[in-house]
Amino acid sequence: MIRILLADDEHLIRGAMAALLALEDDLEVVAQAATGEQALSMARALRPDVAVIDLQMPGVDGVSVARTLTDELPGCRTMIVTSHGRPGHLKRALAAGVRGFLPKTVSADVLATVVRTIHSGGRYVDPQLAAEAISAGDSPLTPREADVLELAAEGAPVEEIARRAALSPGTVRNYLSxxxxxxxxxxxHEAVRIARGQGWI
Amino acid sequence: MIRILLADDEHLIRGAMAALLALEDDLEVVAQAATGEQALSMARALRPDVAVIDLQMPGVDGVSVARTLTDELPGCRTMIVTSHGRPGHLKRALAAGVRGFLPKTVSADVLATVVRTIHSGGRYVDPQLAAEAISAGDSPLTPREADVLELAAEGAPVEEIARRAALSPGTVRNYLSxxxxxxxxxxxHEAVRIARGQGWI
DNA sequence: GCTAGCCCATGACATTTGTCATCGAAAGAC
DNA sequence: GTCTTTCGATGACAAATGTCATGGGCTAGC
Structure with missing residues (x-):
């Protein structure tokens, strides 16, 4: 019996996925978490075999949860499911020790199969996402550039970005340029869109 | 037995919701669609009692599907589920004849209960969303302003917006202002964010 | 020790944007 | 028939933005 931790902030989706996994004889959902923090504390207490984590959650995001989990509980394999599969997200997830990465467009039995695959030590990445990630290349942005661009994403003027990043306005403009x-x-603003599309920010 | 049509572009979610609804004795999922077009043709062929439709789908979106459904199949009640519940979306949905509107954060039995409620002629809107919609008020933007703002959403400069909207650059700037x-x-850009958050564009 | 790359800053410049006043045409409300 | 609103346009001005050159401090690689 494979013991599974499920983390997704959308109650309906989480419950539905649990119902679906429960249909399989060899799978058992032992915990459901609505936030990253909850997922971590539940994982520490229950030590599941596999953690299925949504990428975007309020608070701690899926990749951070995965990183902590790989550190603290090496026996627990982690996989990510997501609605928005960006190349950059996949790379970050793999760097965090994630063993499986799936968009939510896959069918239910793929999910179950992948849970079994990574439980037995394998890896699985959605083929289409993998192809995109390979062709996309790494982020050309330096860490600071990415920071500043992220702050710019909300449409704030340079002045405010400068304050929030503790930089001079001129420096902010240089990074943005x-x-x-x-x-x-x-x-x-187009730069923000492009970087978002690639998962660079 | 209530016969249900399920439409959601994310295969996993759709399958999971179907599994969940199938657990109820009095509910039966008779069709699953991945796009708006599919949902419409399936509804015409199978005439379900209730259509559960995701708001954001590629191609025809949930509200449009609901509108067509209310016109063509008055016997079929429609409800919307969505990840991003914006006040504006709710208003448009209700105007399209939708009887139920739920965010995906609700629990599974709420979904089942609402299906039964709207099937027996009732209505149900998530209380929190309803409160937001009421306090939010209607969109203050004129149709043209909304158009232009939407084009500006991609970060294009005024020149390009003007070309795409067949307006003079000065006029575009007036609308934006x-x-x-x-x-x-x-x-x-902040205006775009705000209007998006309210569901005005 | 040199070099390259990133970090942070300043100053100067051209371009783009935001704002405002003003105008005319068309449509709907009263 | 008049009033108001929306649509569309122009011109002018101030402010924000994009770009470039330049410089110094720091770290890592060779």
């Missing part, structure tokens, strides 16, 4: 150049965008 | 004022934003 550089990010715009690297993404091939016409302005910072 | 007006939209910025109405949303209380500091610039057009």
């Amino acid at each position: 550089s990010a715009v150049g690297k993404t091939g965008a016409a302005n910072r | 007006s939209a910025v004022g109405k949303t209380g934003a500091a610039n057009r």
Whole structure:
């Protein structure tokens, strides 16, 4: 019997996925978490065999949870499911020790199969996502550029970004200009869109 | 027995919800659709009692499907489930004849209960969403302002927006300025964010 | 020890954006 | 028939943004 921890902030989806996994004879959902923090404390207490984690959750996101889990509970294999599969997310997830990565567009038996695969030590990444990730290449942005671009994502003026990043306005504009150049965008807002699409921020 | 049509582009979610609804004795999922078009043709062929439709789908979106359904099949009650419950979406959905509106954060038995409620002629809107929708008020944007703001959402410069909207650049800037004022934003990009958050665009 | 790359900053410049006043045409409300 | 609103446009001005050159401090690689 494979013991599973399920983490997803959407109650309906979580419950539904649990119902679905429960249909399999060899799978058992032993815990359901609605946030990253909950997932971690439940995992520590119950030590599941496999953790199925949603990528986007309020608070601690899926990749961070996966990283902590790989560190603290090496016996617990982690996999990510997500609605928005960006190349960058996949890379970060793999770097965090995630063994499986699936978009939510896959069918139910793929999910069950992948749970079994990674439980027995294998890995599985959605083929289409894998192809995109390979062709996409790494992020050209330096850490600081990514930071600043992220702050710019909300549409804040340079002044505010500068305050929030504790930088001078001129420096912010330099970073943004550089990010715009690297993404091939016409302005910072298009740069944000492109970086988002690639999962760079 | 209540016969249900399920439409959601995410295979896993759709299958999981179907598994969950199948656990109820009086509910039966008779069709599953991955797109709006599919949902419509399946509904015409099978005439379900209740259609449970995801708001965001590729191609025809949930509200449009609901509108067509209410026109063509008055016997079929429709309800919307969604990950992103914006006040504006709720209003558009109700205007389209939708009887139930739920975020995906609700629990499974709420879903089943609401299916039964709307099947017996009732209505159900998530209380929190309802409160937001009421306090939010209607969109203050004129149709044209909303158009232009939508084009601006991709981060394109005024020149391009003007070309795509067949307007003069000056006019575009006037509309944007007006939209910025109405949303209380500091610039057009924040205006886009706000309007998105309210479901105005 | 040199070099390269990232980090942070300043100053100068051209371009883009945001704002405002003003105008005319068309449509709907009263 | 007049009033109001929306749509569309122009011109002008101030403010924000994008770009570039330049410089110094720091770290890592060779």
